[in-house]
Structures are given as structure tokens and as C-alpha cells.
Amino acid sequence: MRFGPIVLTFLVGATLIAVFFIPNPKAQAVNSELLLWATIVYAFALILGSISLWNTHARKIRFKLDGWPYSLVTLVTLVVVTGLGIWQGVGEGTLVNRIYNMVNSPLASTMFALLAFFIASAAFRAFRARNVEATLLLVTALLMMIGRVSIGEFIWKGFPGFTEWLLDVPNLAAKRAIAIGVGLGAVSTALKIILGIERGYLGRSR
Amino acid sequence: MGAALDTRWFDPARLNLLVGLLLFLTFLVINMLRAKAGGAIYIRPLAGLKALDEAIGRATEMGRPILYLPGLGDMSEVGTLASITIMSRVARKVADLGCTMEVPCYDPVVMAIMDDVARHAYLEAGRGDQYKPGSIHYVSAQQFAYVAAVTGMMVRERPAAIIYMGSFYAESLFLAETGNMTGAIQIAGCDKVTQLPFFVCACDYTLLGEELFAASAYIGREPVQLATIAAQDWAKALAAAMIVAAIALSALGHPGLGLLLKTS
Numbered sequence: 001m002r003f004g005p006i007v008l009t010f011l012v013g014a015t016l017i018a019v020f021f022i023p024n025p026k027a028q029a030v031n032s033e034l035l036l037w038a039t040i041v042y043a044f045a046l047i048l049g050s051i052s053l054w055n056t057h058a059r060k061i062r063f064k065l066d067g068w069p070y071s072l073v074t075l076v077t078l079v080v081v082t083g084l085g086i087w088q089g090v091g092e093g094t095l096v097n098r099i100y101n102m103v104n105s106p107l108a109s110t111m112f113a114l115l116a117f118f119i120a121s122a123a124f125r126a127f128r129a130r131n132v133e134a135t136l137l138l139v140t141a142l143l144m145m146i147g148r149v150s151i152g153e154f155i156w157k158g159f160p161g162f163t164e165w166l167l168d169v170p171n172l173a174a175k176r177a178i179a180i181g182v183g184l185g186a187v188s189t190a191l192k193i194i195l196g197i198e199r200g201y202l203g204r205s206r
Numbered sequence: 207m208g209a210a211l212d213t214r215w216f217d218p219a220r221l222n223l224l225v226g227l228l229l230f231l232t233f234l235v236i237n238m239l240r241a242k243a244g245g246a247i248y249i250r251p252l253a254g255l256k257a258l259d260e261a262i263g264r265a266t267e268m269g270r271p272i273l274y275l276p277g278l279g280d281m282s283e284v285g286t287l288a289s290i291t292i293m294s295r296v297a298r299k300v301a302d303l304g305c306t307m308e309v310p311c312y313d314p315v316v317m318a319i320m321d322d323v324a325r326h327a328y329l330e331a332g333r334g335d336q337y338k339p340g341s342i343h344y345v346s347a348q349q350f351a352y353v354a355a356v357t358g359m360m361v362r363e364r365p366a367a368i369i370y371m372g373s374f375y376a377e378s379l380f381l382a383e384t385g386n387m388t389g390a391i392q393i394a395g396c397d398k399v400t401q402l403p404f405f406v407c408a409c410d411y412t413l414l415g416e417e418l419f420a421a422s423a424y425i426g427r428e429p430v431q432l433a434t435i436a437a438q439d440w441a442k443a444l445a446a447a448m449i450v451a452a453i454a455l456s457a458l459g460h461p462g463l464g465l466l467l468k469t470s
Contacts, residue, residue, distance in 0.1 A: 017227070020220070021216055021217055021220050021223075021224055022214075022215055022216060022217070023212040023213075023214050023217045024212070024213050024214060024215050025211055025212075025213065027215075038281075038282070041315060042280075042314070042315055045313075045314035045315040045317075045318055046314050046347075048314055048317070048318050048344070049311075049314030049317060049344035049347075050344070052314075052317060052340070052343045052344040053343070053344050053345070053346075055340055055343070056340055056343040056344075059340065066362045066363070067358060067362050070358065104348070104351075107350070107351075107354075108348065108349070108350040108351070111350035111353055111354060111380075112350060112376070114380070115376070115379065115380065118379045118380055118383045119379065121383060122379060122382075122383055122404065122407040122408050123407070125386075125407060125408070126406075126407040175399050178399050178402070178414060178415040178416075179399055179415070180442065180445055181414075181415045181416035181442065182397045182399065182415040182416055182419075184230075184416065184438050184441050184442055184445070185284075185288075185397070185415065185416035185418065185419030185420065185438060186284040186285075186397070186419065187227070187230060187441075188230070188234075188419060188434050188435070188437065188438040188441075189284050189287055189288050189419045190284055190287075191230070191231065191234060191434075192431075192434050193287060195234075197238075197430055197431065197434060198291055198422065198431070198434075200290060200291030200292075200294040200295070200323065200422060201287060201290045201291060201294075201319060201323065202323075202326075
């Protein structure tokens with residue numbers, strides 16, 4: 001039970017690493033084939049996801065848990081849209097396509113528009129000068145904001161250039177340092193899984 | 207005329223990457239041998255991971271659930287793999303203490319794997335019968351539908367602790383700010399550099415970048431796992447030395463090393 005998945009993970013992981021270094025079309029075909037398999041697995045997992053969604057919301061409705069009417073809306077939408085999709089397809093001009101464009105997209109855009117308010121509340125909390133680091137953040141943010149509007153240039157001609165320098169030098173250096181750490185961490189995690197050192201994804205801690 | 211097919215069996219432009227990978231493997235083997243021989247491997251304390259126990263304990267005392275969010279990444283994202291291994295450790299502690307954990311998922315494959323992982327964690331803790339099927343469930347594969355559902359859960363169920371581990375995108379601030387408003391203790395770990403500031407602003411503890419990948423080994427404390435972090439640190443030290451050397455040589459008019467480090 002334990003040996004099979006570890007060997008399979010090693011073979012697939014090692015193959016994909018090898019293929020990365022081999023431009024030959026035969027090797028790239030293996031890569032494409034494996035990606036196709038991943039898509040097929042995803043399609044089957046989506047059935048599991050739909051069952052999970054149904055069970056979660058059906059339980060909420062059955063026991064009249066908090067927010068159960070929302071669950072009812074979710075399940076009715078799931079059934080109606082799936083039914084329409086099977087009946088008419090999902091192409092241009094179909095009902096599913098119109099629901100997507102006229103209901104789903106505006107709702108998603110509305111949610112995204114709320115981001116401005118969340119940024120404001122997070123900034124308000126972060127910019128309180130509680131300690132040295134928070135004060136540094138506050139001062140930098142103020143300089144950035146002033147330097148990015150025309151009044152900044154009016155106060156001091158070098159303000160826009162200074163804010164560019166803040167972004168391109170100290171900020172970018174910190175970002176790249178984190179990115180290098182993330183890259184090495186990702187390689188380390190991938191190798192741990194491929195070599196069978198990390199088995200948490202199999203449901204076993206050791 | 208189409209482009210000619212590249213029939214080579216090795217891309218020499220990627221030789222530096224291969225050398226880097228082999229060096230990393232060498233560091234890994236050396237440190238694993240060190241760990242197996244009983245050599246001490248020091249890992250600096252990570253406040254965010256220490257707080258995990260506190261968060262789980264708090265949830266148990268308050269009788270409220272823990273919300274674990276694995277991010278929007280699929281199984282091809284290493285951040286998601288790290289999240290799954292961290293979740294297995296968290297689930298084990300949750301099972302030991304007897305509190306409840308909910309994991310709303312964005313990706314159905316991640317959901318299926320996490321469900322199995324959590325089930326096994328409960329079995330390992332000897333509490334297989336207490337695992338609630340459906341506690342790890344699918345929500346939606348649409349970013350803002352997922353956000354709407356999860357923030358709704360936060361507001362209605364008022365979890366005592368919210369743990370964000372994995373790959374997050376534009377939804378990070380929505381989730382972390384809403385969680386902050388509910389008063390939950392929040393611990394985040396993310397491998398996306400652009401989202402880290404949002405988590406730092408809104409969460410009590412944040413694992414920055416590579417700390418997410420070190421978390422699983424840190425929680426488990428197994429010597430072989432810790433050895434992988436030591437190997438990672440060696441690689442980072444080498445990378446830093448190479449960068450400094452490349453900059454110095456380039457400034458002196460010898461860009462060779464810098465060009466050697468360039469990847470295709």
C-alpha cells in the first residue's frame with residue numbers, strides 16, 4: 001500500500017525532471033501525455049467535488065444550519081446550470097454562457113471591487129506607528145504616496161525619482177531575496193516528495 | 207517554413223540548472239547522513255509555527271472550529287504540496303485534542319487528497335471514528351465565488367483559529383481581513399511574494415516564503431526532515447556567495463560568472 005505510490009511518485013517526478021533538460025520531441029511528447037493525464041484526473045475529481053458540494057449544502061439545509069437559504073440557492077443553481085449545460089451546451093449564445101456573462105462575471109467583478117475597502121482597512125491597521133518597523137512602513141508608505149502624485153513633484157523635483165529608487169532598489173532586493181528562498185524551498189520540497197522523504201501527502205507522517 | 211525540430215537529447219543552455227540540482231542533491235545526501243549519524247541540526251524558532259499549538263489549544267478551549275485554507279493552488283504547485291503536509295500535522299494535533307477542523311477547498315483534486323490525508327492523521331492518532339466526513343469539502347473553482355463562500359463561513363461560524371497555508375493570489379486580503387474582523391487568531395504561510403504584505407498586515411503570524419516549505423519538517427522534528435532544511439540553507443549560502451562573486455567580477459569587467467548563472 002505504501003510502496004506503490006512512493007515508487008510511482010519517484011518515477012513520474014524523475015521523468016518530468018529529466019524531460020525538462022531534453023528538448024527532443026519524443027521526450028516532450030511524454031511531458032504532454034502526462035499533462036493530459038493530469039487533466040483527465042482533474043475531470044474525474046470534479047465529479048467528487050460536485051458530490052462534496054452537494055453533501056455539504058444538503059446537510060446544511062436538512063439541519064437548518066446558519067445560512068441554510070444560501071445553501072439552497074447554491075444547490076438550485078448547481079442543478080439548473082448543470083441541466084442547461086447538458087441540454088444546450090456551453091458555447092456562445094447558450095443560456096449557460098449568458099448566465100456566466102450576466103450573473104457570474106458581474107458578481108465576481110463586484111467582489112473584486114470590494115478589495116479597495118479591504119486595502120483601506122488593512123492599511124489603517126498596518127500604518128499605526130506602534131514600533132520601529134511599523135513606523136518605517138508608515139514613513140515609506142507616505143513617501144511613496146506623495147511621490148506618486150503631482151504634488152510630490154511640486155514639493156521636490158526629485159520625489160518621483162526617489163520613489164522609483166525605493167521600488168527598484170530596497171523593495172526589489174527584499175522581494176528577490178524572498179523569491180530565492182522560495183525557489184530553493186520549492187526545490188527542496190519537490191525533492192523530498194520525489195525521494196520519498198516527505199510522505200505527508202500519502203496520509204502518513206513518516 | 208516552420209521552425210526546425212530540436213532533436214537534441216540534452217539542452218546545454220540548461221547545464222547550469224542541472225549542476226545546481228546535482229549540488230543540491232549532494233547537500234541533501236550529506237546532511238541526511240549527518241542527521242542519521244546523530245549530528246545536531248539547529249533550526250531557528252519560527253514564531254508562526256509555535257503559535258500553531260496555541261491556536262489549536264485555543265480552539266479546543268473555546269469549543270469553536272479551526273478553519274484551514276490550502277490556497278488556490280492545484281497539485282502542480284509546490285506550495286499546495288507543502289500545505290498538504292502541514293495540514294496532515296495539524297490534523298493529527300486536532301485529532302489528539304478532539305477539536306474540529308474545516309477545510310474548504312478550491313481544487314477538487316486537492317480536496318480528495320486532503321480528505322485522505324486527514325482521515326489517516328485521525329487513524330494515526332487512534333481517533334479514526336471521530337473524523338467527520340465532509341469537514342474537508344469542495345467549494346468552487348472560481349476565485350471570487352470561493353472568497354464569498356469562505357468569508358461567509360468565517361462570519362457565520364466564527365472559527366477560533368484560521369490557518370492559511372499554500373499559494374494565494376488576489377483573494378489573500380479578502381480572506382485575511384475578514385478573518386481579522388472575526389477576532390480569530392490567524393496564522394499564514396504563503397509562497398507568493400506579492401501576497402505576503404497583505405498577510406503580514408492582517409494576520410497574527412506569517413511564514414515568509416521559504417518558511418512555508420520548512421514548516422512540515424519543523425513541526426515533525428524528524429532528523430531526516432530537518433536535514434533537508436539544512437541542505438536548503440547550504441544551497442542558499444552558496445547562491446548568495448555566487449551572486450556576490452558575480453556582482454564583484456562584473457564590476458571588475460569579468461561578466462563570465464554572471465552569464466554562467468543566466469538560465470534559459
